[in-house]
Amino acid sequence: MKNEIKTEPMDACQVFCPNLECSASGQTDQGNIKIHCRKRRRYRCTTCGKCFTERTGTMLEGLRKEPQLIVIVVTLLAWGCPLQAIVQAFGLDERTVSDWQGRAGKHCEKVHQDVIVQGRLDLIHVQADEIRAVRHEVVQMFVSTALAVMRPAVPPAVPYQNGQPKLLGQ
Numbered sequence: 001m002k003n004e005i006k007t008e009p010m011d012a013c014q015v016f017c018p019n020l021e022c023s024a025s026g027q028t029d030q031g032n033i034k035i036h037c038r039k040r041r042r043y044r045c046t047t048c049g050k051c052f053t054e055r056t057g058t059m060l061e062g063l064r065k066e067p068q069l070i071v072i073v074v075t076l077l078a079w080g081c082p083l084q085a086i087v088q089a090f091g092l093d094e095r096t097v098s099d100w101q102g103r104a105g106k107h108c109e110k111v112h113q114d115v116i117v118q119g120r121l122d123l124i125h126v127q128a129d130e131i132r133a134v135r136h137e138v139v140q141m142f143v144s145t146a147l148a149v150m151r152p153a154v155p156p157a158v159p160y161q162n163g164q165p166k167l168l169g170q
């Protein structure tokens with residue numbers, strides 16, 4: 001399956017330096033990011049002098065396939081689509097799909113650790129609920145849940161557009 005995919009023009013204002021040791025790390029539209037190479041889609045941070053691609057720090061780093069295909073595959077996996085079905089539908093190697101699944105899982109775990117566990121959230125509303133369940137009049141259990149509406153205090157790994165995740169290349 002050959003996808004005809006248009007690539008998005010490079011926009012240095014929407015990109016931030018991924019170097020955690022850089023004083024401009026994580027900040028967009030500061031004027032410190034310049035386009036370094038259009039062919040290889042590389043940027044350069046004038047603050048720290050490091051070069052990086054738009055895939056640096058994402059699960060796409062080092063992968064050659066089009067990001068749209070990878071996003072589709074990972075989305076299908078997340079919704080329970082069998083790996084073998086994806087292998088057959090897209091003509092991909094099973095190890096490739098498995099690798100992408102592992103990369104996505106590791107990236108999600110890192111985001112969870114960095115944003116959720118570190119408490120770098122700006123909670124707007126939290127709704128707590130508790131259910132008391134009695135089973136066979138012997139076992140009692142309480143199930144507690146909390147639903148939080150939040151917005152991250154740090155820029156998301158995936159850029160957002162109109163409140164929806166913006167897929168790379170869109």
Ligand SMILES: [Zn+2]
Pocket residue numbers: 017018019022023024025045046047048049050
């Ligand atoms: Zn930098």
